[in-house]
Structures are given as C-alpha cells and as structure tokens.
Amino acid sequence: MQILTHSRFGNGVRVGIVVAQFNEIVTEKLQQGAVSQLEKYGVADADITVASVPGALELPRIAQKLADSGKVDGIIALGAVIRGETSHYDYVCAETASGLARVSLDGPVPVMFGVLTTDNLDQAISRAGGKGGNKGADCADGLIEMINLEKQL
Ligand SMILES: Nc1c(NC[C@H](O)[C@H](O)[C@H](O)CO)[nH]c(=O)[nH]c1=O
Numbered sequence: 001m002q003i004l005t006h007s008r009f010g011n012g013v014r015v016g017i018v019v020a021q022f023n024e025i026v027t028e029k030l031q032q033g034a035v036s037q038l039e040k041y042g043v044a045d046a047d048i049t050v051a052s053v054p055g056a057l058e059l060p061r062i063a064q065k066l067a068d069s070g071k072v073d074g075i076i077a078l079g080a081v082i083r084g085e086t087s088h089y090d091y092v093c094a095e096t097a098s099g100l101a102r103v104s105l106d107g108p109v110p111v112m113f114g115v116l117t118t119d120n121l122d123q124a125i126s127r128a129g130g131k132g133g134n135k136g137a138d139c140a141d142g143l144i145e146m147i148n149l150e151k152q153l
Pocket residue numbers: 020022023054055056057058079080081082083092
C-alpha cells in the first residue's frame with residue numbers, strides 16, 4: 001500500500017490569487033487571510049501574483065488565464081456574493097462555482113473556491129476574519145496541500 005503524504009511546505013511554491021472587487025470590505029480581508037497564511041508556509045511574497053476582477057462572475061476567466069500562463073502552481077479564487085432581492089444571487093453563485101470547478105478540473109493547476117455565498121453582510125464578515133474564521137486562509141491551507149499532493153502523482 002502506498003499512502004501519499006500531506007505537506008504544507010510552501011517554499012518555492014508560486015500562487016495566484018484572483019479576487020473580486022465587489023463587496024471589497026469583505027474580499028480584502030479574505031485576501032489578507034490567504035496571503036498571511038501562505039507566508040506562514042514559506043511562500044515568498046515574490047511568488048504570489050494577485051489579480052483583481054470586478055465581481056465573482058469574472059473570477060473563472062482570469063483564473064483560467066492565470067492557470068494557462070505557466071506562472072503559478074495553484075490558484076485561490078476569492079469573492080463575496082451576498083443575497084439581494086432578486087434571483088441574481090443564485091445565478092452568480094452557481095455560475096461562479098461551476099466556472100471555477102471547470103478551470104480546476106480541466107486546467108493544469110488546482111483552483112481553490114474561496115467565494116463566500118451568504119444571506120447577509122454579517123455572515124460574510126464573520127467568515128472573513130471573524131468568529132467564522134477566514135475562508136481565504138482556509139483556501140491557502142488547502143492549496144499548499146493540493147500542490148504538494150500533486151507533486152507525488
Ligand atoms: N451581487 C454580487 C456580484 N455581482 C456582480 C457579478 O459578479 C458580475 O460582476 C456582474 O454580473 C457582471 O458580470 N458580484 C459579487 O462578487 N458579489 C455580489 O454580491
């Protein structure tokens with residue numbers, strides 16, 4: 001039996017962060033959480049590439065271009081989709097999730113889904129460095145593990 005190891009060794013790992021500007025009060029905290037966590041694992045500042053997009057729906061396109069650039073070993077996609085009065089929320093959440101999953105499955109590098117989908121701003125703030133943790137930091141944890149796992153395949 002061969003059990004592949006789990007590692008959070010980040011030295012030399014190149015990470016792309018694609019972050020939505022919409023609800024920036026939340027997404028900037030997700031970005032801060034992701035970056036500080038990556039630095040804890042030894043990822044150099046020079047190896048982190050950050051691209052911002054208008055909203056969550058634009059995350060998949062830039063994630064795909066970054067993945068295909070050969071400049072990163074993995075991607076963290078960050079956003080905050082907060083329910084409004086209409087069904088627009090449902091479409092934004094579904095298509096963003098579907099698009100990012102496609103980039104991860106069909107593309108050369110893993111893509112972490114760090115898009116909050118909440119009913120209100122308080123829920124989002126809680127998950128961007130509040131009592132609910134930081135989804136950006138969680139994605140950093142997972143991305144380093146995925147990159148190190150894929151090196152063994
Ligand atoms: N309502 C939210 C949006 N909406 C904008 C879309 O993501 C997209 O930019 C627009 O439909 C143009 O294609 N985006 C978020 O990130 N968060 C929201 O709560």
